[in-house]
Amino acid sequence: MPEPDAGARSPRQPTIRDVAERAGVSKSLVSLVLRDAPHVSDARRMVVLEAIAELGYKPNAHARGLSRTKSDTIGVLLNDLRNPWFVDVLEALTATLHASGLSPVLADSYTDQRVGRRSVEAMLQQGIDGLVVVGTTPEFDAIQAAAEVIPVVLAGTRDPKLPNVDIVVNDDAAGAREATQHLIDLGHTYIAHLSGPGEIGQLRLAGFREAMIDAGLDPEEFTETGGMSEESGYAASRRLLTRKKRPTAIFAFNDIAAIGALSAAADQGLHVPSDLSVVGYDNTYLSRIRHLSLTSVDNGNFAIGVQAGRFLAERLEAPVQLQRIHLVPATLEVRGSTAAPPAGK
Amino acid sequence: MPEPDAGARSPRQPTIRDVAERAGVSKSLVSLVLRDAPHVSDARRMVVLEAIAELGYKPNAHARGLSRTKSDTIGVLLNDLRNPWFVDVLEALTATLHASGLSPVLADSYTDQRVGRRSVEAMLQQGIDGLVVVGTTPEFDAIQAAAEVIPVVLAGTRDPKLPNVDIVVNDDAAGAREATQHLIDLGHTYIAHLSGPGEIGQLRLAGFREAMIDAGLDPEEFTETGGMSEESGYAASRRLLTRKKRPTAIFAFNDIAAIGALSAAADQGLHVPSDLSVVGYDNTYLSRIRHLSLTSVDNGNFAIGVQAGRFLAERLEAPVQLQRIHLVPATLEVRGSTAAPPAGK
DNA sequence: GACGCAATATGGAACGGTCTAAATTTGTCC
DNA sequence: GGACAAATTTAGACCGTTCCATATTGCGTC
Numbered sequence: 184m185p186e187p188d189a190g191a192r193s194p195r196q197p198t199i200r201d202v203a204e205r206a207g208v209s210k211s212l213v214s215l216v217l218r219d220a221p222h223v224s225d226a227r228r229m230v231v232l233e234a235i236a237e238l239g240y241k242p243n244a245h246a247r248g249l250s251r252t253k254s255d256t257i258g259v260l261l262n263d264l265r266n267p268w269f270v271d272v273l274e275a276l277t278a279t280l281h282a283s284g285l286s287p288v289l290a291d292s293y294t295d296q297r298v299g300r301r302s303v304e305a306m307l308q309q310g311i312d313g314l315v316v317v318g319t320t321p322e323f324d325a326i327q328a329a330a331e332v333i334p335v336v337l338a339g340t341r342d343p344k345l346p347n348v349d350i351v352v353n354d355d356a357a358g359a360r361e362a363t364q365h366l367i368d369l370g371h372t373y374i375a376h377l378s379g380p381g382e383i384g385q386l387r388l389a390g391f392r393e394a395m396i397d398a399g400l401d402p403e404e405f406t407e408t409g410g411m412s413e414e415s416g417y418a419a420s421r422r423l424l425t426r427k428k429r430p431t432a433i434f435a436f437n438d439i440a441a442i443g444a445l446s447a448a449a450d451q452g453l454h455v456p457s458d459l460s461v462v463g464y465d466n467t468y469l470s471r472i473r474h475l476s477l478t479s480v481d482n483g484n485f486a487i488g489v490q491a492g493r494f495l496a497e498r499l500e501a502p503v504q505l506q507r508i509h510l511v512p513a514t515l516e517v518r519g520s521t522a523a524p525p526a527g528k
Numbered sequence: 529m530p531e532p533d534a535g536a537r538s539p540r541q542p543t544i545r546d547v548a549e550r551a552g553v554s555k556s557l558v559s560l561v562l563r564d565a566p567h568v569s570d571a572r573r574m575v576v577l578e579a580i581a582e583l584g585y586k587p588n589a590h591a592r593g594l595s596r597t598k599s600d601t602i603g604v605l606l607n608d609l610r611n612p613w614f615v616d617v618l619e620a621l622t623a624t625l626h627a628s629g630l631s632p633v634l635a636d637s638y639t640d641q642r643v644g645r646r647s648v649e650a651m652l653q654q655g656i657d658g659l660v661v662v663g664t665t666p667e668f669d670a671i672q673a674a675a676e677v678i679p680v681v682l683a684g685t686r687d688p689k690l691p692n693v694d695i696v697v698n699d700d701a702a703g704a705r706e707a708t709q710h711l712i713d714l715g716h717t718y719i720a721h722l723s724g725p726g727e728i729g730q731l732r733l734a735g736f737r738e739a740m741i742d743a744g745l746d747p748e749e750f751t752e753t754g755g756m757s758e759e760s761g762y763a764a765s766r767r768l769l770t771r772k773k774r775p776t777a778i779f780a781f782n783d784i785a786a787i788g789a790l791s792a793a794a795d796q797g798l799h800v801p802s803d804l805s806v807v808g809y810d811n812t813y814l815s816r817i818r819h820l821s822l823t824s825v826d827n828g829n830f831a832i833g834v835q836a837g838r839f840l841a842e843r844l845e846a847p848v849q850l851q852r853i854h855l856v857p858a859t860l861e862v863r864g865s866t867a868a869p870p871a872g873k
Numbered sequence: 874g875a876c877g878c879a880a881t882a883t884g885g886a887a888c889g890g891t892c893t894a895a896a897t898t899t900g901t902c903c
Numbered sequence: 904g905g906a907c908a909a910a911t912t913t914a915g916a917c918c919g920t921t922c923c924a925t926a927t928t929g930c931g932t933c
Contacts, residue, residue: 209882215882224880243920244590245591249890249918270610288633289635291618446817449818469814545889556891569912595889597918
């Protein structure tokens with residue numbers, strides 16, 4: 184006995200049963216059509232599809248998620264939304280997942296943490312079939328816990344080192360080497376590096392060292408501990424540029440830090456690139472801003488996203504696998520912030 | 529009869545029934561404890577909580593979502609992840625929602641569209657209780673459809689004009705007026721405006737006009753149609769700056785376009801701010817980059833996020849309400865890109 | 874025309890919670 | 904000490920799908 188609707192309440196979403204009734208078939212058949220299973224006659228399929236359209240039926244994800252084991256849903260843990268780096272990765276990842284019939288579910292770990300929300304846990308409860316971690320994250324424990332239940336892939340970070348978690352990163356050592364070599368080739372000999380955190384930071388530092396040593400230069404003299412922020416890049420550069428013997432080039436951990444270096448240079452009245460060359464890393468759209476025009480190492484974000492999606496799809500097929508590490512080549516994007524050192528230096 | 533586990537398969541997540549059995553109570557009681565309902569004796573509650581901890585029980589969101597009408601989940605439709613504008617809004621929004629016991633579910637409309645995924649629809653199927661649209665979006669139809677079923681709030685956009693959808697924006701006209709007035713106060717008389725799209729663009733243009741007319745200046749002379757991208761800001765500025773009579777100040781639709789203006793100025797050998805003043809809008813972290821140091825209108829993103837969260841929470845309480853529009857005050861953030869016009873101009 | 878097999882279609886039991894109504898326990902008052 | 908009300912606890916229906924086991928149908932054969 185239907186009650187009179189109070190106000191403008193919508194009369195409840197149609198369910199699979201409504202569709203079945205309308206089409207004059209069983210709900211099982213409707214279900215089969217929805218999942219476009221084989222063994223359904225074209226005639227019936229037609230009728231059902233029509234009923235679906237007429238009723239405006241939309242499947243209920245919860246119900247589906249409850250009875251199926253899988254949800255075809257992949258959690259994507261984003262970290263610093265302020266770092267534009269992840270956008271390309273996300274785009275490629277989304278496309279790749281979509282091609283495998285998977286839907287990404289986004290979570291912003293940084294913001295969530297600030298409000299005390301456990302993003303990974305929430306996603307797990309929601310029944311994600313897999314997890315992609317994009318960028319450095321602090322939630323090691325949660326990720327480890329997740330990895331025991333579902334496939335996990337790390338994109339652009341190497342850090343929670345876990346036995347059965349795939350890693351997709353760019354070749355940080357090679358990228359750093361190339362950036363440093365570029366400066367060396369320009370004629371620089373006083374080359375500084377603003378190092379960054381984590382294993383990624385170590386690798387970039389290693390690449391820098393390698394190139395310097397190969398060129399017979401001292402890699403230690405101008406290495407400063409930087410960070411991931413503009414602020415820290417600024418501070419570190421300031422320290423470097425106020426020394427009596429100062430570098431003619433700075434290779435920063437990432438674009439943001441490099442931008443801090445640009446500011447520090449401006450403060451000291453140094454012109455980029457004639458007085459000081461600056462190289463960043465990540466090739467974010469920041470580096471492409473004409474006014475900054477930052478030479479930067481492109482870490483192949485798009486390729487990273489694609490491969491991360493592939494790894495995940497593969498793991499969903501065959502869960503038990505050893506850890507795999509995929510290195511995406513890094514390429515240097517030369518822009519206006521690098522040039523030969525000032526004469527006489 | 530439990531089968532021997534093939535491989536390292538986890539033995540199925542414990543359910544509410546397992547907890548009940550372990551605690552020696554009914555599953556209903558467990559459910560009550562989970563929702564910390566009143567009328568549960570402390571003794572029982574204790575026992576249940578213990579069992580939950582011992583078993584490592586995690587509630588299944590699908591099952592819950594299926595039987596409850598509400599999901600306490602709010603869809604957040606983000607648009608251009610490349611525009612850092614939305615980050616602050618998201619942060620405030622997340623915090624506010626969280627305080628009301630609601631969880632945000634993120635979707636990236638831009639990326640989703642590129643891969644042909646219907647973000648709003650997906651969220652609806654997932655059972656969101658409400659939707660917040662952050663920033664301009666193209667999915668008008670989908671939003672309209674959503675608004676017929678659940679509360680919808682627009683943050684930072686006015687565009688799908690719908691009868692029962694709340695809007696939270698900054699006072700664009702006032703902000704534009706203030707920015708323009710700042711330039712007038714500095715002594716500029718040749719002031720250009722790079723206008724932007726949508727109603728927001730119209731309002732900022734209107735504010736600009738108002739201030740100009742009040743000051744007895746011609747608002748039309750240097751108004752160019754810009755856009756939301758660096759590219760379009762660059763192009764429009766270039767057109768302006770290559771005229772024989774050129775402006776001494778540019779007020780751009782947003783920070784990104786303003787950065788394009790900076791580049792155009794550099795191309796023409798104009799120094800900012802001594803030859804040309806530039807003002808942006810949005811006060812994104814880009815404007816704060818020392819190297820850019822862009823004077824910009826702060827549109828109170830945080831406040832926008834907070835109010836959007838409130839509106840939504842209110843609508844969840846009392847669904848039938850007329851549309852409300854909340855204006856957040858805009859404040860000018862003066863930085864290094866504005867100064868008095870060159871003497872003799 | 875009956876028979877057997879494949880191709881289709883259907884009933885009904887899960888899935889893991891919530892929630893209502895009813896049962897049970899506890900407590901209070903005379 | 905018993906009646907009655909209040910406070911707890913519980914049984915069991917139900918939410919909308921999936922999917923397994925069982926019908927039912929359609930056809931080619933003999």
